[in-house]
Amino acid sequence: MKKQKKPSTAIIPCPVILVSVAHEKQPNIITLSWAANVCSDPPSIAIGVRPSRYSYDLIKEAGDFVVNIPSRDLLDATVFCGTHSGREHNKFEECGLTPVNATKVSAPMIEECPLNIEAEVKKIISVGVHDLFIAEVVAVHMDQEAIDSKERLDLNIAAPFTYIPLTGEYWGIGKKIG
Amino acid sequence: MKKQKKPSTAIIPCPVILVSVAHEKQPNIITLSWAANVCSDPPSIAIGVRPSRYSYDLIKEAGDFVVNIPSRDLLDATVFCGTHSGREHNKFEECGLTPVNATKVSAPMIEECPLNIEAEVKKIISVGVHDLFIAEVVAVHMDQEAIDSKERLDLNIAAPFTYIPLTGEYWGIGKKIG
Numbered sequence: 001m002k003k004q005k006k007p008s009t010a011i012i013p014c015p016v017i018l019v020s021v022a023h024e025k026q027p028n029i030i031t032l033s034w035a036a037n038v039c040s041d042p043p044s045i046a047i048g049v050r051p052s053r054y055s056y057d058l059i060k061e062a063g064d065f066v067v068n069i070p071s072r073d074l075l076d077a078t079v080f081c082g083t084h085s086g087r088e089h090n091k092f093e094e095c096g097l098t099p100v101n102a103t104k105v106s107a108p109m110i111e112e113c114p115l116n117i118e119a120e121v122k123k124i125i126s127v128g129v130h131d132l133f134i135a136e137v138v139a140v141h142m143d144q145e146a147i148d149s150k151e152r153l154d155l156n157i158a159a160p161f162t163y164i165p166l167t168g169e170y171w172g173i174g175k176k177i178g
Numbered sequence: 179m180k181k182q183k184k185p186s187t188a189i190i191p192c193p194v195i196l197v198s199v200a201h202e203k204q205p206n207i208i209t210l211s212w213a214a215n216v217c218s219d220p221p222s223i224a225i226g227v228r229p230s231r232y233s234y235d236l237i238k239e240a241g242d243f244v245v246n247i248p249s250r251d252l253l254d255a256t257v258f259c260g261t262h263s264g265r266e267h268n269k270f271e272e273c274g275l276t277p278v279n280a281t282k283v284s285a286p287m288i289e290e291c292p293l294n295i296e297a298e299v300k301k302i303i304s305v306g307v308h309d310l311f312i313a314e315v316v317a318v319h320m321d322q323e324a325i326d327s328k329e330r331l332d333l334n335i336a337a338p339f340t341y342i343p344l345t346g347e348y349w350g351i352g353k354k355i356g
Contacts, residue, residue, distance in 0.1 A: 036214030
């Protein structure tokens with residue numbers, strides 16, 4: 001038996017990403033979950049951002065950003081960066097995160113995140129209260145200590161986690177099933 | 179220390195979805211991972227589909243689809259529906275899945291999936307080898323037995339899983355961390 005619920009953003013599990021962006025005053029970080037890989041060639045991603053958010057104009061002006069995948073020990077910083085505005089906070093400083101230069105884009109990478117994805121904005125699509133930034137991936141970086149002997153990301157070390165919008169909860173990744 | 183890798187679709191974890199779509203001959207199912215919630219109001223989702231895939235034209239013609247979230251006991255069907263074409267296969271029949279009528283769209287829901295999301299296509303955006311279908315969620319259904327006492331989806335029963343494109347692996351969801 002199925003129970004009907006009201007329409008909502010119900011796709012699960014969702015990634016949890018820290019988007020870093022450059023700005024002449026200071027770089028900023030915004031936590032997002034409306035995000036996905038959307039195209040294999042050119043490798044492209046999309047992120048949904050509300051135009052009212054401080055980072056919206058920063059990303060639009062810079063034309064690029066970095067998607068940083070946090071490990072679960074960064075959960076507190078992840079929540080902070082999603083609930084405070086860069087208009088009033090220096091999130092790198094207040095969260096103890098370190099900006100390091102990216103190789104292809106103006107946005108800094110977050111050193112403490114085991115996976116960093118440099119991206120250049122290609123299109124901005126209006127959907128509703130969120131706009132969708134479609135961007136091409138131009139470089140990927142992984143922490144040396146999170147790579148296994150086959151040069152692949154070791155998920156047990158990288159320890160990414162997921163957001164479940166239906167319950168408002170964060171859940172860890174479990175075990176390999178296939 | 180960071181190690182630079184070539185550009186790729188590196189956002190993790192990714193959802194794993196079974197997209198069902200109507201067709202006069204027989205309904206079809208395609209497994210996708212390039213998918214996300216992208217906008218809160220109207221609740222909207224996006225899925226990336228290659229124009230060469232059989233389901234591409236079906237979705238375009240129907241103008242709607244259902245996103246079905248499989249539980250981990252549907253892993254084999256999930257892999258089958260992502261590696262075989264509806265041009266030669268009746269995937270509902272061959273995978274033992276049951277099409278049931280949706281409430282708002284022409285596409286059928288997959289009864290065996292604990293979460294079903296009805297969606298109407300609003301925009302099709304060309305990105306590269308994948309096109310992005312942006313669609314509005316018009317109804318959500320959950321299995322009665324997967325809902326807890328607060329009427330919320332119980333993740334331990336729904337047992338969604340994730341795809342990790344960097345390693346080509348499927349991983350289960352672990353435990354609540356926040």
